[in-house]
Amino acid sequence: MKRIAFTAVFAPLALAATAQASSPVAKPDKVVVCAACHGENGVSTQPIYPNLGGQQETYIEHALHAYKSGERKNAIMGAQAATLSDADIKQLAKWFSQQSPVVYTPDLETPEGAKK
Numbered sequence: 419m420k421r422i423a424f425t426a427v428f429a430p431l432a433l434a435a436t437a438q439a440s441s442p443v444a445k446p447d448k449v450v451v452c453a454a455c456h457g458e459n460g461v462s463t464q465p466i467y468p469n470l471g472g473q474q475e476t477y478i479e480h481a482l483h484a485y486k487s488g489e490r491k492n493a494i495m496g497a498q499a500a501t502l503s504d505a506d507i508k509q510l511a512k513w514f515s516q517q518s519p520v521v522y523t524p525d526l527e528t529p530e531g532a533k534k
């Protein structure tokens with residue numbers, strides 16, 4: 419019952435968020451590189467890679483600049499971001515932000531204390 423209520427409340431919000439996306443962007447060529455780990459539509463191929471689909475455009479941009487400058491340290495993403503121009507970063511951020519977020523159903527019953 420709790421789950422039905424949750425779905426009823428949040429599903430329309432998810433749809434509204436998708437519908438609000440700004441004008442669609444053409445797929446940047448460099449998406450093929452990112453796709454190996456994050457998936458072409460931002461649905462990651464492995465649990466160790468984050469999903470990017472539906473993430474905030476500004477957040478993605480900020481993260482890529484931080485990897486590029488070394489402010490955010492990660493060997494894999496540092497190397498990836500080093501090859502990206504500012505224009506690439508803008509296009510990739512727009513692309514992934516406009517893809518559908520991964521849909522999942524949180525299990526509200528599992529965490530200790532969640533049933534209270």
Ligand code: HEC
Pocket residue numbers: 448449451452453454455456466467468470477478479481482491492494495498499502510
């Ligand atoms: C070889 C696998 C691999 C490839 C290729 C790759 N990434 Fe990543 N990406 C990762 C991993 C691993 C992380 C998590 C790094 C960390 O812990 O900071 C990550 C993190 C990110 C994040 C931050 C996500 C968050 O939630 O903070 C962004 C944005 C991102 N990648 C964008 C890209 C883009 C754009 C490309 C293509 C140019 C790309 N990645 C290519 C593996 C990859």
